[in-house]
Amino acid sequence: MTGHDEHRSLLTLLQVGCIQAPETLEASEILVADGRIAALGQNLDIPRSWPVRRVEARELIAVPAFIDQHVHVTGGGGEGGCGSRCPPITAGEITAMGIGTVVGVLGTDSISRTPADLLAAVRGLREAGIAAYMYTGAYRVPPPTLTGDIQRDLAWIPEVLGLGEIAISDHRSSQPRPDELARLVSEARIGAMLAGKRGICHFHLGDGRRGLAPLRRLLSDTEIPAEQIIPTHVNRNPTLLEQAADYALAHEAAIDVTAFDEPGEGLSAFAAVVRLLERGVPVERITLSSDCNGSLPEFDQQGNYSGMRVARNTALISDWQRLVHERVLPLESALELISGNVARVLGLHHCKGRLAVGFDADITLLDENLQPRQTFVAGRRLHGGE
Known part of the structure; x- marks a missing residue:
């Protein structure tokens, strides 16, 4: 998917190894819609007809940016x-x-x-x-x-x-x-x-x-x-x-x-x-x-x-x-x-600082050494990835 197409997608699905919200969640997927977190879970059921950009990073840890x-x-x-x-x-x-x-x-x-x-x-x-x-x-x-x-x-x-x-x-x-x-x-x-x-x-x-x-x-x-x-x-x-x-x-x-x-x-x-x-x-x-x-x-x-x-x-x-x-x-x-x-x-705790439904989709993906590999702000990838 090109950078232009990436920004045009209405939904983004991040598939990661684990999620620290900062507490550990029983979830490995984050659905982003309109710059915010719409859902967190495992094997989220998303209709095939929905325009979803998928980001597979199952070796990485998702944390609040x-x-x-x-x-x-x-x-x-x-x-x-x-x-x-x-x-x-x-x-x-x-x-x-x-x-x-x-x-x-x-x-x-x-x-x-x-x-x-x-x-x-x-x-x-x-x-x-x-x-x-x-x-x-x-x-x-x-x-x-x-x-x-x-x-x-x-x-x-x-x-x-x-x-x-x-x-x-x-x-x-x-x-x-x-x-x-x-x-x-x-x-x-x-x-x-x-x-x-x-x-x-x-x-x-x-x-x-x-x-x-x-x-x-x-x-x-x-x-x-x-x-x-x-x-x-x-x-x-x-x-x-x-x-x-x-x-x-x-x-x-x-x-x-x-x-x-x-x-x-x-x-x-x-x-x-x-x-x-x-x-x-x-x-x-x-x-x-x-x-x-x-x-x-x-x-x-x-x-x-x-x-x-x-x-x-x-x-x-x-x-x-x-x-x-x-x-x-x-x-x-x-x-x-x-x-x-x-x-x-x-005073930004109502929208930033954790991964939760309704919060801004500001997400950093870390490797096993806690090194940042990808950074998303409002659901847009600004660093790392393809």
Whole structure:
């Protein structure tokens, strides 16, 4: 069947070895109709007259397509001048890792890159088939927006899921005061309520000595619920990770671990998850993201730029695989770190993060080594296969 015919078919039947939804199902077939899962079962009875595209992959495991909530889709960087800008990410680089949904962010540079640039990149990924979203804002406070107002961005622009990544405890941040942080989070909350969204505030954590103190104070001094606030890069150093464990336990809050390519003084995503579990942080409060196509800048003790690397999303999958291979977590629980938990944090849990009737047909097929071989988004195959 040609690619043109493949997209024209009304129904798709995936025949696989087993299905992890993330729990193991007594099923090996997934029927997809109009981009959603229509049925799950064994030997589904489908009339011969129906226009069905069959995908036979009986040696592969079907799982929910992965969700990456922190992607510099326009490229990050810029801390070392215009020559240090990172390249944008492509749809192929996303789906090759089994990822079906991404959330785009702006970082340090919101001067040469703007929320409008980010929205255009997100819509370009959507045209390529990716389920792409974005945060309004960037490192700096007050944050740049699309409409001039955080509430309007969330209320009127479907792709905007929240605010971020706002930088704290970092020499590159705007050093926002407690009242400024409270105002930003409240604006995002009201705009999200008007739009029926979760409206999270995604906070970049740097190496600063204050660590998570600004967010602990925010939750202690205001009525903002913890589900509104997501700290990321919490494994940047061991001290920060211990603070993150305390934060997650004290506030029953979610925390996001970054899969750094080369952790340096920080901890790998694998080591960070192991430590958080040892501290008693429940699996459902941990998510993983890649920070891919962002910069990994290096600074001396005076804060002067000394070099940079470009982050990739390969460590996200390899660290996740290691959690299963080394039996830190069973596959069912490990999948939550990069699918179900992330969908819940983002407010997409009604349609993404699991394989169930009525959910988006975002499906990744893994081999026995948990390597992504095929990726489907809304029932459309974007990676692998013939």
